[in-house]
Amino acid sequence: MLMHPYNELTFRLNVDAISPLLIKEGRYTETHKKTTWSGGLDEVKNRMPNVIPISRATEDEIKKAVTDPAPLTAVGKLSFFVPGSSMRGAWRSHLERILRSFETDTAKICDPLEEDEREADASCSRVLTLCEDLRVPYSQSCPVCRLFGSTMQASRISIGDGEVDRKQPGRLVQREHVRINRRTGAVGGAPLKFFALQETRFHVDVRLRNFELSHVVMLGMLLTDLKLSNVPLGSGKNKGYGKVRATVDGDMTLTCFGLERPPDTLLRGVAEHPVEAQRKWFQDRYHVVPQNPLQLPAHKQWSPDKEAPWRFHLGLSFDEFDAAWRTTSLNWSKVPALAARCEAEVQ
Numbered sequence: 001m002l003m004h005p006y007n008e009l010t011f012r013l014n015v016d017a018i019s020p021l022l023i024k025e026g027r028y029t030e031t032h033k034k035t036t037w038s039g040g041l042d043e044v045k046n047r048m049p050n051v052i053p054i055s056r057a058t059e060d061e062i063k064k065a066v067t068d069p070a071p072l073t074a075v076g077k078l079s080f081f082v083p084g085s086s087m088r089g090a091w092r093s094h095l096e097r098i099l100r101s102f103e104t105d106t107a108k109i110c111d112p113l114e115e116d117e118r119e120a121d122a123s124c125s126r127v128l129t130l131c132e133d134l135r136v137p138y139s140q141s142c143p144v145c146r147l148f149g150s151t152m153q154a155s156r157i158s159i160g161d162g163e164v165d166r167k168q169p170g171r172l173v174q175r176e177h178v179r180i181n182r183r184t185g186a187v188g189g190a191p192l193k194f195f196a197l198q199e200t201r202f203h204v205d206v207r208l209r210n211f212e213l214s215h216v217v218m219l220g221m222l223l224t225d226l227k228l229s230n231v232p233l234g235s236g237k238n239k240g241y242g243k244v245r246a247t248v249d250g251d252m253t254l255t256c257f258g259l260e261r262p263p264d265t266l267l268r269g270v271a272e273h274p275v276e277a278q279r280k281w282f283q284d285r286y287h288v289v290p291q292n293p294l295q296l297p298a299h300k301q302w303s304p305d306k307e308a309p310w311r312f313h314l315g316l317s318f319d320e321f322d323a324a325w326r327t328t329s330l331n332w333s334k335v336p337a338l339a340a341r342c343e344a345e346v347q
């Protein structure tokens with residue numbers, strides 16, 4: 001959808017691990033601990049952790065660290081990161097939960113895990129593959145799939161990997177958990193040893209491109225909850241892991257692409273584009289519904305890019321952004337019910 005850029009919002013987040021954060025390293029498993037890397041030796045096995053956080057280290061480096069005589073120190077030196085896909089999943093499902101609470105009797109937000117197309121909230125990824133002659137999946141996607149994408153539709157939002165802030169690397173901590181036999185309920189065996197990151201700060205670059213104003217509202221809702229530490233991340237949430245707080249670092253940058261400078265104090269989404277969105281075919285093709293532009297602070301002005309032509313920028317602090325997104329709406333009453341997918345496409 002939308003072959004050329006219309007608008008963009010970019011910013012950097014500081015994600016702080018308040019409680020231990022554990023996004024598991026998939027390349028290190030129980031088999032490595034029990035046999036292949038420990039050689040089955042009890043002395044080595046007993047000191048090896050069960051789970052460590054994901055890193056960019058090679059398998060050899062991971063093996064060396066977990067079998068080290070002091071594994072907590074050795075593993076603590078690996079280059080940890082938070083995959084963008086982990087944040088994408090957590091943030092997406094948080095938004096789904098918020099938006100579902102707005103639904104009254106008709107489902108408007110799909111369940112991306114629901115593969116049965118007969119269910120009312122079947123995923124857009126599944127339902128849209130069954131639509132005949134579907135030309136523009138975006139037009140039939142639910143609001144969350146429009147923002148985060150599906151197998152039929154690219155994402156509007158790009159979330160980079162979380163890179164450790166060298167000034168606030170935090171530390172690797174060890175937590176032990178009792179092992180419970182699921183069948184008998186009895187406690188048994190050596191405790192499980194989890195390594196996780198605490199007080200670590202990660203930088204994450206986020207870009208939202210070709211957005212509708214409702215996407216800005218969704219992002220505003222998400223950033224509010226991220227700041228309040230309401231969106232946990234990673235494994236072990238029921239054990240108290242994964243409490244993170246994310247705050248915007250520095251200014252958020254808005255960009256508009258076009259020949260003419262946009263009017264000051266107004267932000268338009270793709271549905272309010274002064275040329276394209278005035279064409280009926282555009283609205284029909286993408287099913288975007290224009291609404292009142294978002295009000296930017298009165299003292300702000302768009303300024304032309306110093307190096308690249310036909311683009312204009314405007315910087316906002318988080319507080320300014322926070323006040324601005326509340327001046328527009330989700331346009332919720334205009335969001336079609338999921339049941340209308342496929343039927344509604346205009347050829």
Ligand SMILES: [Zn+2]
Binds near residue numbers: 109110111143144
């Ligand atoms: Zn969907």
